[in-house]
Amino acid sequence: MPSAVHCRSPWVRNTTIRAVLVALFGVAALATPASLLAHAAGYEGLLDITPANAAAESIGGLDPRLPTESAVLGAALAAARSDGVAPKRYSALLQQYWLARGSEASGIDLAAWDPNAGLIANAAVVDRVYENYGRYQLQRAELYWSGMAGLAGGSFAAGFWDLDLGRTVLGVDAVHTLGNAVASTVRGLPGEAMALLPADPRTLATVGPAMTAEDVDWYQKRLLMMQKHIYFDMVPMHEAYLNEGRAAVEEMAAAGLLDENAEIAWNGIFSGTQAGYADALFRMASREQNQIIADQWDVTAAARDGVGRALTYATTLAAQPSVPGSRAPGQVVPMAVDCDVNGSAYRLRTPLPGFNWADREPRWQYIVSDIASSYQRLAEVRPGELRALLAIPFRDFVESQRVLRRVPDLARDMSTGWELSPAHP
Template identity: 50%
Template sequence: MTHHTAGRSPRVTASRCLPGRWTWPVRLAVLVTSLLLGLGAMPAVQAEPGYAAYLDLPAVNGDGAGGGGLNPALPLDESVLRAALDQARADGVAPPRYGTLLHQYWLVVATRNAQIDLAAWDPTRGVAVNERTFNQVYVNYLRLTTEHPELWWAGLAGIAGGSFASGFFDLRDVGVILDVPGIHQLGNAVADLLRVTPAELVAKVPADIKLLATEGSRLSAADVTWYQTRLMIMQKHIFTDLVPMHEAYLAEGMAGIDEMLAAGVIDDGIRTAWQSVASGTRDGYIDALIRMTDREQNVVIADQWDATSGGRGAIGRVLTYVSTVAGKPAVPGVRAPGNFRPAIVSADVAGRTLSLRTPLPAFNWADREDRWTYIMGDLNPRHIDLESNPARAASVLGEPFWNKLARGRAIARIPELISDMTQQWAVVE
């Protein structure tokens, strides 16, 4: 008979009695159990959130120079972007970390509403590929302002854009047939007029006019193609910057704008513009128009205009000046640049003070200060006049874009422009 010692369990006794048979398995079991319990006590490895790859990305294509969206690492699927954005917000991610994700989301919304294929939008692919998109940008501006009359900047972009697009198509025609009415003929006409003008006056003529005379006839189809690409890049840059914030405001009000500010997508100045829109007052709409125009021209594309003007030797200046000569925004009452500030110079010629009066502009649209002077001196004031008359605004803004495009094409007016120039070019005392 086996006797149990008081205070000891049978298992302990058995272990002592059968050390060779049970000690190792028991110890192994204890070890395994301890390891399993220890692993269970350790924190589980957390899976990386689905949006992690979309954080801290730069907007490498924010200037519109390439195809697609802001960064190739970001998807172009609206639902995927929204899900990632919502999860990042819910997890308390700091807005600056998802700034490009946020911007991309509203850009995708903007291009969807504009009926533009963002994936295919690449200015470097040329005019034929981008023609529909180029037009659709302006169609969309008019859509925004007709659906939301408080968006005065969109109205200006749509109307002036019709004129801009008209000039764009003029360039396409000139690029195809360079020896018909176009830049060659315009440059030759100016050269002929300068030859019969006293040298003392010619010396004071703006440099852009002289360049048109000396370089205009040398323009090539490759030069025009380059310029068209520059224009398309700037157009995409403006859309990429300003239209997403329009969609954020329309969908979420100032909360959408404030998130873009917190994320570093926009600055305080443009946030103030949206606060002005939200005021619902005429003064607010005027303030927003000026601030948005300032951002467009003096922040978004200012450097690109500088680069275009200085590109391809003297040809960049020639092309930007030709755009100035032929340009006349279709806002009612706006003067053509040559009427707003014509080139008029005076000089002493053989003891007499003579003046040369021309219908050509004394400035180049590509130059920042002169461009802003024209915008604030004529373009914006006339647009404010238009928007201040709701019935008139509805009529002008509601006109189909294609009508504006056809009416504004300068190519059909070049012979008339040259005729007017020769008649109005005069040397007087």
């Protein structure tokens, strides 16, 4: 009857509407206010993301599903917060937001950042990464790790250019020179002593002289990946702190982006004490070296049938950290081996470093005992000198750290600093 159509109760009408909503959107629509549905469109597809580019080995940001513009990311993040979304669900969005903020402040195009493009394409990015670390330290004196990264980046970036193949093949020639210097000395050792020489100098002596441009280009790209990986991890938390303070860092912790070690480090910074700042320096350095890029160093050193090992050792040998007071690896941990020559005990002393930077434990011990300790003293005792160093235009600072100018002297030292003498009880 017609009256049956026009006399439905409100309950019947609501039931019909709810049935349609269930059919279209599922059960969740029953409990979702209209305002929440409107907000959700702002972060749709941006929750519960496990970043595909977390190790920073590909072009762009953390994941291709995430925008790279901070304004877009910020709007999505604000909507998720407003709707009470659990921080762990928007962790990738949060990290990418602060990463984008830091990149924009640094002058880095996050979407176009591609370590696989090589050094020439990334030349400006390399500099801006370390300039940005220095910016954090200059603006907030308590951020020791970032200042150390900015200073140490001078020698790291200089090493990039010393290996550069885009302008010259001197990078390859330098490796050849060091390899030949070690090889010529090794050939002059008694057989017993040569047999006991650790594998790294023997690999450099055999593989170094035959190094190719392609080998060095590959190694540069591996270093560029590690540089980007550290930036992906460290910049979001520092940029968040610089702009919004403790609450922003605590949100990152709530999102699961900081482990216990990182939380303790930031609590040290929040303490407002030099002891807290120093503790944060060492904890953040440990995070960088022992968590973020440790696996990438392992892969690099093991690659290309000895080439990776030879190149990581060559750069250890040539290293001269740019943190005032720090010493070269060969000075801190010189290589010495005991051997038996014709029935008598001898000790072979060398000018070579007794470790390879690619190896986790000795790398960390060197950083703790020398580079980080030197930086702590600089920050605490000579802050004016530190600020002056960080204020130097980065390109000028890098040029002052170039190892290539020292290659002839290094080669001479590699040839003359050897001593085989009777071992003393």
